[in-house]
Amino acid sequence: MENGLARTPPMGWNSWNQVRCHGLTQDVVRAAAEAMADNGMREAGYSYIVVDDCYQGGREPGTGRLFSHPGRFPDGMRALGDHIHELGLKFGIYGVPGTRTCANDWDDYPVTGLGSHGHERVDAETWADWGVDYLKYDWCDAHVNAGAVRIPAFTRMRDELARTGRDIVYSISEYGVDSPWLWAGDVANSWRTTQDIDATWASVSWIIDCQADLWAHARPGAWNDPDMLQVGNGEFARDIDANRAHMGMWAMLAAPLMVGTSIPDLDPRLVSILTNPEMIAIDQDPLGRQARRVVHDDQTQVWARDLTGGRIAVALYNPTGSAREIGVGLAQVGAVGSLHVRSVWDRADLGPASAELVSQVPPRGVGLFVLVPRA
Numbered sequence: 294m295e296n297g298l299a300r301t302p303p304m305g306w307n308s309w310n311q312v313r314c315h316g317l318t319q320d321v322v323r324a325a326a327e328a329m330a331d332n333g334m335r336e337a338g339y340s341y342i343v344v345d346d347c348y349q350g351g352r353e354p355g356t357g358r359l360f361s362h363p364g365r366f367p368d369g370m371r372a373l374g375d376h377i378h379e380l381g382l383k384f385g386i387y388g389v390p391g392t393r394t395c396a397n398d399w400d401d402y403p404v405t406g407l408g409s410h411g412h413e414r415v416d417a418e419t420w421a422d423w424g425v426d427y428l429k430y431d432w433c434d435a436h437v438n439a440g441a442v443r444i445p446a447f448t449r450m451r452d453e454l455a456r457t458g459r460d461i462v463y464s465i466s467e468y469g470v471d472s473p474w475l476w477a478g479d480v481a482n483s484w485r486t487t488q489d490i491d492a493t494w495a496s497v498s499w500i501i502d503c504q505a506d507l508w509a510h511a512r513p514g515a516w517n518d519p520d521m522l523q524v525g526n527g528e529f530a531r532d533i534d535a536n537r538a539h540m541g542m543w544a545m546l547a548a549p550l551m552v553g554t555s556i557p558d559l560d561p562r563l564v565s566i567l568t569n570p571e572m573i574a575i576d577q578d579p580l581g582r583q584a585r586r587v588v589h590d591d592q593t594q595v596w597a598r599d600l601t602g603g604r605i606a607v608a609l610y611n612p613t614g615s616a617r618e619i620g621v622g623l624a625q626v627g628a629v630g631s632l633h634v635r636s637v638w639d640r641a642d643l644g645p646a647s648a649e650l651v652s653q654v655p656p657r658g659v660g661l662f663v664l665v666p667r668a
């Protein structure tokens with residue numbers, strides 16, 4: 294939406310894929326922020342430190358203001374936000390439009406009454422007072438527990454956030470159930486397109502396939518969100534090629550890049566994938582055009598994304614378990630004229646482009662290239 298924010302996809306960290314619900318503490322959040330300020334990720338563009346579900350302790354009687362869990366967030370959310378801001382980072386939080394959060398339903402989170410239904414104004418004001426810069430507003434069956442309707446419920450919080458006068462990026466999530474790409478561009482800065490990601494190749498590759506028809510709906514301020522990153526987790530703990538495929542495809546998709554692993558424990562090889570400036574430049578390209586899938590056969594795929602300066606990013610994507618040679622004609626990715634080829638992972642010029650771009654791509658991997666007009 295046109296609120297001046299998220300002109301490029303938001304980048305940062307979110308607690309959920311790291312600690313889920315009951316492991317969330319202020320120390321986990323502070324450690325993520327401190328490590329990000331220290332390991333080059335902040336300089337690479339990561340900025341939002343987002344505290345997902347399960348920070349909540351309840352509502353104050355009388356005012357109805359949310360407060361944080363006293364055992365796990367003893368210093369409160371305002372102090373946490375201040376610490377994040379002092380590190381040169383931004384502070385994100387989680388809310389729901391109904392009466393129950395997803396962790397009430399799925400993680401036996403025992404504290405109830407946390408939803409914003411009927412508390413929209415006080416919640417927006419509370420979050421603004423805490424210094425919040427980003428809200429993840431998550432559907433969680435609000436139609437069942439509160440009789441809520443998607444567009445008016447999400448629009449209500451958009452308007453309450455605007456009323457606070459604070460710049461707050463608005464990220465909504467209804468899991469792609471009601472085709473949010475068709476209506477959320479005027480409601481939010483990003484919208485989830487699928488059910489939750491998990492740390493398996495099956496999940497990541499399924500989500501990539503779900504994005505093929507969504508490219509036309511992304512633009513600066515309004516992004517398809519294929520969900521948070523699993524780099525560093527589960528099947529993505531070590532496999533360099535799978536991590537490159539996950540990151541490279543999220544960059545092609547102009548996706549928000551929200552890391553969900555323990556930043557202090559990140560393998561330096563994964564930090565260097567996460568901070569590859571040429572991969573990030575694709576994600577953050579100011580044109581804001583999301584990749585289209587131009588080739589899709591049984592085994593392999595090719596995706597292309599227009600960038601500023603007449604450049605074109607090309608992903609030769611191999612979702613299979615064996616190495617494949619993948620090629621594409623330059624005309625198929627919309628390339629014209631005289632171009633040279635830049636390899637993003639090697640950070641090297643490969644010389645003049647010929648009529649076809651061809652590369653050996655490892656199993657569960659992506660070859661990522663930029664076609665650059667020759668001066």
Ligand code: GLA
Pocket residue numbers: 309345346394395396431466489
């Ligand atoms: C849903 C969301 C997740 C996470 C949890 C929190 O499942 O899709 O990203 O926010 O709720 O309970």
